[in-house]
Amino acid sequence: MSFASRFTLISLIAAVAVPATALAGPPPQSLFMDNCSACHQPTGKGIKGAFPALAGSALVQGDPTLLTTTVLNGRAGMPAFKDDLSDADLAGILTYARSSWGNKGAPVTAADIAKIRKAPPKARGLQAH
Numbered sequence: 001m002s003f004a005s006r007f008t009l010i011s012l013i014a015a016v017a018v019p020a021t022a023l024a025g026p027p028p029q030s031l032f033m034d035n036c037s038a039c040h041q042p043t044g045k046g047i048k049g050a051f052p053a054l055a056g057s058a059l060v061q062g063d064p065t066l067l068t069t070t071v072l073n074g075r076a077g078m079p080a081f082k083d084d085l086s087d088a089d090l091a092g093i094l095t096y097a098r099s100s101w102g103n104k105g106a107p108v109t110a111a112d113i114a115k116i117r118k119a120p121p122k123a124r125g126l127q128a129h
């Protein structure tokens with residue numbers, strides 16, 4: 001294997017291994033702090049009776065489509081974020097929420113968000129009309 005192809009291989013491995021925080025843009029944790037923590041709290045535990053906990057939430061850790069449409073469109077007392085957050089930023093925030101505070105959801109990519117944004121499923125009564 002030539003030096004060049006070995007180098008490319010190593011870069012590829014590094015790119016996959018390095019978490020999303022190393023990609024361009026503000027780190028997901030600070031995006032969460034700026035956009036979500038005022039209500040859901042830095043601990044992800046929310047405020048009982050006002051803002052639901054994201055820590056331990058089945059919706060947060062489950063089907064990324066439902067989670068993404070909820071955050072894009074907002075719900076009840078939660079604002080819509082579709083005009084405020086890029087695909088990459090939202091992917092970072094959701095991946096952060098899915099893997100923090102004991103949560104164990106798989107990462108969400110910017111490509112996933114872009115797809116869901118373009119073709120939102122007929123959500124089960126979650127979208128305001």
Ligand code: HEC
Pocket residue numbers: 032035036037038039040050051052053054057058059060067070071075076077078079081093094097
């Ligand atoms: C202004 C306060 C506020 C902000 C800011 C906010 N939320 Fe919410 N969020 C709420 C409220 C209130 C609900 C409950 C809505 C309902 O009763 O249907 C909620 C619900 C949710 C849910 C559903 C939880 C569940 O288990 O059903 C998710 C997921 C969520 N928010 C994620 C986020 C994310 C991610 C951000 C930042 C991008 C964010 N929220 C920012 C107030 C907020």
